[in-house]
Amino acid sequence: MGRSGPAPRPPARAATGRPRSSGPDRRSPYPLDMATELPPERCPPEAPPSSRRPADHKLVVPQGHWNAIARRDLLGRMFAPPPHEPRVVVLQAPAGHGKTSLLLQAEATCRARGCSTGWLTLDDTDDDASRLFDHLLDLADRLTPDSRHEASSHRGQLGRPPRESRVVERFASVSAAGAVFIDDVHFVRNRAALGLLADLLARPLPGIRWFIGTRTHLPIGSTRLVVTGHAMVIDAEALRFSPSEAREFFDQSLGARIPESELRAITEATEGWPAALQLYRLARASGDLVPGAWQGEVRGSGHLTEYLSENVLQFQEPRVRDFLLATCVLERMCADLCDEMLDRSDSAEMLGVLEQRGLFVRRLSTADGWFTYHMVFATFLRDQLRRGSTELVTQLHLRAASWFDTNGHLEEALRHYAAAGDLALAADVFDRWLDNLIPDGHMVTVERWLGIFPTEVLVRFPTLMVKVLWALAFLSRHQKRDEILHLWTATPRSSVGHGSADPAVVRGVIDVLADDLVESERFFDGIEPDPDGRANRFRTFELGVVCNARGYRHLAEGDLSRAIDVLSLGRRLNHRIGSMFALAYSTGKTALVLMSQARLVDALELWATTRSETMQHLEGSLAEASLVSGHISGLYESGEHDRLLAEFDEFRELIEVGAIHDYLVLAHRSVARAHALRGETAAAVSVLERGQGLAHAHQWPRAARLLVLERARLELLAGRSEQARVMVGGVARSTAGTVVRCSEEIEDEHIFAARLHLHRGSAERALEVIAPVLQIAARQGRALRQIKLQLLAAAAHKRLGDRLVAHRRLAAALDLAAPGNCRQSFLDEGDEILELLDAHRESVRSAPEGSAAAARRRFIEALRPDAVGREAGRGALGGPPERSAARIELTDREKEVLIMVGNSMTNVEIARATFVTQDTVKYHLKNIYAKVGARNRIHAVRIAQDRGYC
Incomplete structure (x- = not known):
């Protein structure tokens, strides 16, 4: 291209209102001297780029042509009298068949009937789920002038992704009848974006009708909706003009x-x-x-x-x-x-x-x-x-x-710069645009545009490469990330670029993602965030991420108070620049700190709030995977196993692709334990093996080791202590350390060693392992870890016949657990702990209200009704758990699948109807058969009919 860098940016507008530059020759190749009687119409002044909404033109209804023919027959089909009026209308035909014209006539018909309408025209820039989500929210707001929506109304609705919940809620809040028109949907090819549309179309919303225009067939569930009578597809043949x-x-x-x-x-x-x-x-x-x-x-x-x-x-x-x-x-x-x-x-x-x-x-x-x-x-x-x-x-x-x-x-x-072949100017624009794309979390868009730039252009823009590394790191595109990192390392620093992008910050983040906290810290050394916000937007984003990384390290080092402070500063910085992507990560990490302090109720509320407010900006990212995985672990600790299994089912692919080491362990271990509690040992082992394979593939040996420990714990539950010892290679010999990751709070080498000693009849050795670890946990304020250690110590003292000390240990665990409702640790440790709980409740039966003993009594009584927990708890420190299928209920998704089986739907049809893979359908069916004691598909349906499921 003959340039050493990008050309100077075009100057600001001249007083005439038309920009002039010293760039290409501006003389017209076509002499235009035509005068008409039509009044001139000029574009109004635009708002600054930072405040303008670039998608507004997509939300305006186009103007129909003056000689458009009224498509009366087609409109008659589209607006058939109830109950035959379809809820979804899809116009599917190649360009030039009048789809937009017919949509405009349908829109006018809806308005004439008193319906509120909203219009969205898509293009190839909208093949990004987070951008599409924003458009849909804007569209819903235009249907609802009074757009005051309570964010809390869908918190905790975890059977479906929160982005769908939020859009559904927004459209459901439309008080009057409404019609939604989305044209040129064929530009959407991203799986997550198509899933968002499919989920919206599949959900009956009172008073809302959908009109879709597309040139090609799309996997948005229209075929199933047609079969069930909810949709109509008008194809190219129907759109042709009749004589x-x-x-x-x-x-x-x-x-x-x-x-x-x-x-x-x-x-x-x-x-x-x-x-x-x-x-x-x-x-x-x-x-x-x-x-x-x-x-x-x-x-x-x-x-x-x-x-x-x-x-x-x-x-x-x-x-x-x-x-x-x-x-x-x-x-x-x-x-x-x-x-x-x-x-x-x-x-x-x-x-x-x-x-x-x-x-x-x-x-x-x-x-x-x-x-x-x-x-x-x-x-x-x-x-x-x-x-x-x-x-x-x-x-x-x-x-x-x-x-x-x-x-x-x-x-x-x-x-246009790319179409002109001037990739240097295109790179300069991309470099500047990244200052907003990265903090806004539009990583998929970044990755898509990155593909147009060859190596010889990228090496001239080191700041662009640094910014691109953020997107590739957070999308877990490891190979491409390493290629760009190598390219950046070999690039001379005399090259050009826009603004400032600190390579040290993204390098440190890459090390955090690689599970190397020690190496990451050297990159952050000397970087001090400015709480007063004098930095530009991208720099503020970088500083917010530095806070996130430091908070993560402080949590691991046991400085929980400092972790809360640093993460709070990160949230302030990210909130200031509107970076929901980074804000979600820092808030999710704060929730893990709260859980470490046994403030489980607060942690769950923070997770739910953060997800409801930010998930639409996180599509497919590390931040979304982190939030989901952390929340799954919180649901396990609170004993909400049906909800966590439903959430893992919805987000399994996201977790496997986007979750890093600690979060991968948190999710897979919690799901495995939930399956084990239900007596589904094979499913538990399968989940752990899958997680272990992912950890090895990403070269996270510590995460893989933790999942091996969990598999060994299952062997202990089954009474096979020798197999468990062989699996982990013997009892841990390492000295108790002060660094404990969030994935190690309730299970690490030391806790497993103590449990293994107990199973092998050596309570004294178990207490030797527990003592130094418990001392460190108490000094650091790790309440959740203390609960687990105190319970193991209580079991050890009980076996030694020292019931007084055992009750003191149990009381200490209860005092830590009761305020935050941390139930699961007690139920996990089996009959010995359950017996101690019963005895302790009797000992404090007459304790006066308001005393610590009375609080312990109420917490113990709250644990008693948990039949599933008690059933699964037997054997946690003894023999294998007993299974009672009659007491195990199906989840809502399992009931839905079983109903579809009863309606003679194949696995392929069920997968399409529920927007999951066939493997996931098989996974559900296996669980259903195990729960209801079915021998085959027909037997399962018969049992379900007897139990009233279908």
């Missing part, structure tokens, strides 16, 4: 009746394709197209379209033709933009003329003067333009890019 509609179209638009033979010929040749009929109208209206002359010129509708397009373009005045060719490179356009590209001042008038003539120009809104070309005609124009001067195409893209850049539309500037 009567074609007659009406020509009579209305031409103002004269064309011969029946000509009408029949053109309708048959185009197969009623609306775009081709419009082209024919335009060509015939010019007066130069001889009726019937085209019949010998073309073969098939594709050739006919090209032939007619050439005629339409050829018979326009030169000034109109030149304007069309010059502006067809734009996805959307306004007068100021076109003036800048053509060095003219009459583009507003020209756009009005094109709209009036029906030259495939659609007004995006009547307020701000944005227009777009219809895809069929735009494709033809761009092909014609490419046949000419390549240099001209490049110049047009550069001029468009300069205007978009100057006006703060960075993504469109990036697109």
Whole structure:
């Protein structure tokens, strides 16, 4: 490209309101001197990039064309009398079949009926679940003028992802009947984004109807909805003009009746394709197209379209033709933009003329003067333009890019610079745009755009590479991350870049993600966050992440008070810049600190609140995986096993892809223990083996070791202490240390060693292991860890016959656990602890209210009704647990699957209906058969019918 770095940014707007720069030649290649009677319409001044909402133009209903034909038959089907009126209408056909026109007529029909309506037009920038989510929330707000929504109303709804819960809640809050129109959905290909749409369409919301326009079939559940009578799909064949509609179209638009033979010929040749009929109208209206002359010129509708397009373009005045060719490179356009590209001042008038003539120009809104070309005609124009001067195409893209850049539309500037082949300027724009993309958590968008840049461009922008590393690290794209990191390391620092991106911070974060706390700290040394917020947005984001990493380290080192303070500062910094992505991580880590302090109620509330407020910004990220995994561990400690299993089922793929070492252990260990409590040992082992394999694949030996310890614990539950000892390679010999990760609070080498000694009949050796570890946990304020250690010590003293000391140990554990309702640690340790609890309750039966003993009594009584916990607890320190299928209930998802089995649905159909994989369906069925004691599918249905499930 012949440049050592990016060209200077275009200067600010001149007083004339049109930007000038010393970049490409701004003289128009097309002389435009046309004057019209239409009033000029200019784009209003735009807000600064930091405050403008770039998606607003997507939420405005386009303006229908003046000669659009009313599709009465199709509208009659779409608005059939209840109960036949479909809840979801999908228009599915290639470009040019009139999908948008029909959607506009349906929107007008809804408004005429008194319905509130919302419109969303998507494009290729929306293939990112977090961006799509934001659009949908905006769309719901437009249906509900009074958009005061209580964030707490869906906290804790964990059977489905919170982003869906929030959108569903927002649409459900629409007080009157509403209709949602989403056009060009074919641009969405991201699995998570499609899942979001599918979930919305699948949920009946009172008064809400959905109208979808797409060029291709999408996996959004429309087929199933059609089968169940909830949806209607209008395809290309139905969208073609009938002979009567074609007659009406020509009579209305031409103002004269064309011969029946000509009408029949053109309708048959185009197969009623609306775009081709419009082209024919335009060509015939010019007066130069001889009726019937085209019949010998073309073969098939594709050739006919090209032939007619050439005629339409050829018979326009030169000034109109030149304007069309010059502006067809734009996805959307306004007068100021076109003036800048053509060095003219009459583009507003020209756009009005094109709209009036029906030259495939659609007004995006009547307020701000944005227009777009219809895809069929735009494709033809761009092909014609490419046949000419390549240099001209490049110049047009550069001029468009300069205007978009100057006006703060960075993504469109990036697109045009890339189309012009100037990847250096594209990289400069990308570098600046990343200052907002990264803090906003739009990592998928970052990864998508990164793919256009070759190595030789990236090495000239080291700050860009540093920022990109954030996205790749948080998306767990390890191979690509390492490639960019190696490239950055080899890049001379004399290269250019925008702003400041501190490589030390992202390098330290990468080490944290690699489970190397010691190495990470050296990168953060000397970095002191500014609590007063004088740094720019990206730097503030970096400082917030430094706080997160330090809070993580302080938690591991046992400085819990300092961890809370540092994480609080991180939350303040991230909240100040609106970085929900980083805010969610720091808040989730704070919840783990609270759980370490046995403040489980507070931790669960913080997790639920954070997820309800931030999850839409986290799609597929490490932050989302961390929140989910941490919350699953909290649900286990509170004894809410059905909820944690449902949540793991929903987020299994996210956890396996996005969760790092500690969180991987927290999730898989909690799920395995929940299965073990239900007597589902095989399922527990399977979960642990899967987690262990993931830990090895990511080269996290510590995490893998912890999951091996948990598998060995299952052997102890089954009374096989020797197998457990062999599995872990003997009893841990290491000295108790002060560093304890969040995944090691309730189970590590020392706790397992103490438990193993107890199982092998050596209570004295168990107490020797427990004593120093407990002393450190008490000094550090790790209440949850103390509870576990005190219970093991109580069991050891009981076995030694020292019941008085055993009760003191138990009382200490109860005093720590009761305020935060930390129940599970007691139920996990089996009959010995349950017997001690019963005896202790009797000893404090007469304790006066308000005393510590009375609080212990109430907590013990709250534990007693937990039949499942007691059932599974037998054998935790003794023999294998007894199983009672009659006392094990199915989860809501399992009931749903069983009902579908009863309705003769196959595994494939169940997977589609529930938006999970077939393996997940098989997993549910295996659990169902085990719980109800079924021998096969038919037997399971019979048992379910007897129990009232279906």
